[in-house]
Amino acid sequence: MSARPDKPTFMQKIAASLKAWRYGSVVAVFLLVVATLGWRLVDLHVIDQEFLRKQGDVRTIRVDSIDAHRGMITDRYGEPLAVSTPVETLWANPGEVDPEDPRLSMAASLLEISEARLRQRLRDYASREFIYVSRKIQPSLAREVLSLGIPGLYSRLEYKRYYPAGEVAAHLVGFTNIDEQGQEGIELSYNEWLSGLPGRKRVLRDNRGRLIRDLSLIRDARPGKDLTLSLDLRLQYLAYRELKAVVQAHKARGGTLVMLDVSTGEVLAMVNQQSFNPNDRTSLSPGRLRNKALTDLFEPGSTMKPLAVAAALETGKYQPDTLIDTSPGYRRFGRFTIRDHRNYGELPITEIISRSSNVGVSLIANDIGGDVIRDFYFRLGLGQPTGIGFPGEAVGVLPMTDKWRPVEEATLSYGYGMSVNALQLAQAYMAVANGGIRYPVTVMRRDSIPAGERVMSERVAAQVRDMLQATVEVGTGKRANPALYTAGGKTGTVHLVGARGYEDSQYKAIFAGMAPMDNPRIATVVAVDAPQGGDYYGGEVAAPVFARVMSDALRLLNVRPELTAAEAEVRTPGPTGEQG
CATH class of the missing domain: 3.40.710.10 (DD-peptidase/beta-lactamase superfamily)
Incomplete structure (x- = not known):
């Protein structure tokens, strides 16, 4: 005569039921999450594409300033006494430049700056995205440095004040600092008149900050007003x-x-x-x-x-x-x-x-x-x-x-x-x-x-x-x-x-x-x-x-x-x- 299995007790039935319910709940939640993510993907890529476009633009579209041309100072017959000429400023993203790059030695030599100081600044400011390397240099020199192909080294257009009459009219005309703000003479007393208003533009840059293209002009740069002196x-x-x-x-x-x-x-x-x-204030007293x-x-x-x-x-x-x-x-x-x-x-x-x-x-x-x-x-x-x-x-x-x-x-x-x-x-x-x-x-x-x-x-x-x-x-x-x-x-x-x-x-x-x-x-x-x-x-x-x-x-x-x-x-x- 064969033995008959024992009949499950009431408590065993409850335990089995709870186990099945938990399993079903987990599966249901998982399926719900999958369904939600799937729906969101469909929504973003098919229905609401504008959201993704805007988020991408936030990461690539930047607003850059446009330097304004400072007004010219001339004598009574239009001979220039102070003019602003276009120059280039070299800058670097320290996060992209290798301080040990051997090409930095040639760059420092061309720019006549300290190689050791340049490398040290790149190390010190490695967490930043911008430092000046050399400001307001001749465009030909900037092109020569950039041709070295050093990653993370860039240039931008600026203006530099030049005084054709040199020391002959220096005390009257005065001079500006490196940011073209008047410091002495007419340059100081008429600084507001001569200063321009910088412009702004939207540009598209890659994830390394390199310019891809200009998108739109927000405000054009307004050049400063010219001055005609009584000087002959x-x-x-x-x-x-x-x-x-x-x-x-x-x-x-x-x-x-x-x-x-x-x-x-x-x-x-x-x-x-x-x-x-x-024009040369290196040893000015x-x-x-x-x-x-x-x-x-x-x-x-x-x-x-x-x-x-x-x-x-x-x-x-x-x-x-x-x-x-x-x-x-x-x-x-x-x-x-x-x-x-x-x-x-x-x-x-x-x-x-x-x-x-x-x-x-x-x-x-x-x-x-x-x-x-x-x-x-x-x-x-x-x-x-x-x-x-x-x-x-x-x-x-x-x-x-x-x-x-x-x-x-x-x-x-x-x-x-x-x-x-x-x-x-x-x-x-x-x-x-x-x-x-x-x-x-x-x-x-x-x-x-x-x-x-x-x-x-x-x-x-x-x-x-x-x-x-x-x-x-x-x-x-x-x-x-x-x-x-x-x-x-x-x-x-x-x-x-x-x-x-x-x-x-x-x-x-x-x-x-x-x-x-x-x-x-x-x-x-x-x-x-x-x-x-x-x-x-x-x-x-x-x-x-x-x-x-x-x-x-x-x-x-x-x-x-x-x-x-x-x-x-x-x-x-x-x-x-x-x-x-």
Whole structure:
């Protein structure tokens, strides 16, 4: 008789049922996941293809900037003074460049950079996607480096500022930094005007950042606006040449020359020594950056005597032929003594200027009072900004007091106890040259004559011009005669101020004047700092520079000569005999 199997118990039946349910649940979930993924694949590839396209674009479409072209700076005739030229910038993706790549040695040699530093930077910034390798280099050099085929090395177009006139116009034009942002001069003061607005574009790049193609333009780059200066590059060159020559010949510390158009107030030339080359600033010293014509102040000395006399003539108390007794050739104010070159005795006011008599002009100043002279100087633009808008311009000092001491009135009349910059002095002489009108000075070209302010009568301006012409013809300024033209002006020689006050053996030689005298066209100021050797007077050092510059400048401006060659030869100057 066979044995019969035991019948499953109730609990065994429940356990078997749970096992089957779990198995079925797992299979059902698996099938559901598979079905969901399958449906999503069908949805993305067949129904909703736009989603995948957009996700792909997010990873490959980029927005790049487009460099803007900085505005050009030109002289009044369109000659370029500052231009932006296209160049290439090499950059690298350190994640793609092998720091041990032997081709990096050749790249570093071509770019004249340190190979060790280049390799180390690639190691240090391996986690980044961008570093500069060499900025703003010649496109031909960039192509040569890229031809090495180094993976991860790329280039992009940029612009570099170039200054065709070099050091000749450096102080006025100024310069930019590597990102074409103004740092000095016109480049700084008109930076917003000259700067362009960068553009933006969509580009397609591969997963290594390499450009595949341009897709669309978001915003075009807007170039900066151009600037036309009042500068005449021809006059700038000759002024720079003559100033540099005199500084070298006299082993001077430096010098300044400013030339103004007397009928418009435009700056035609503005040069300084020592200068610098804005295209090569590898060994640039900060002291060379100053535009001394605007930033450096000095006591103008005897160049103020004609202006003090003009103030006296304006009062009506004096005429050019009024006699002033300058005996015995000196005056004492307590422990302070002023002297003339010698005892001139009685002099008409015209000769007080031509002989540069300190005693004579101080007597006039004490008679009319310090307020009259000071107010007249102020009307000429001294002791206040010129309004030229140049960074770092110094205002100068024009003293004011409730009660003038006689010695203060005396020194004010011959240019001590006050300070000006070269442009202010040129502006004051401009008013004498053009018949008594003070025009606002500018470095921008003007297409029309601006509204000026009358600061002296035409009669007084003409009288002072006659005195200045006599000073050049027979007085202390005889070496300022330009060939074939008449000129008028005044010499000045002042002690330089050092750490302990006036330096006994260091001087500034100055000449301020105008030409031609039948119808003045140009006013010019020349100042030479600390000329060495036996010659240091304004009539010996600065006046000859004025003569050479004005002679060439007037010819370049097509001003008709006033004298024949024979007449010019007769008046060839010898020693002045007297110094101012």
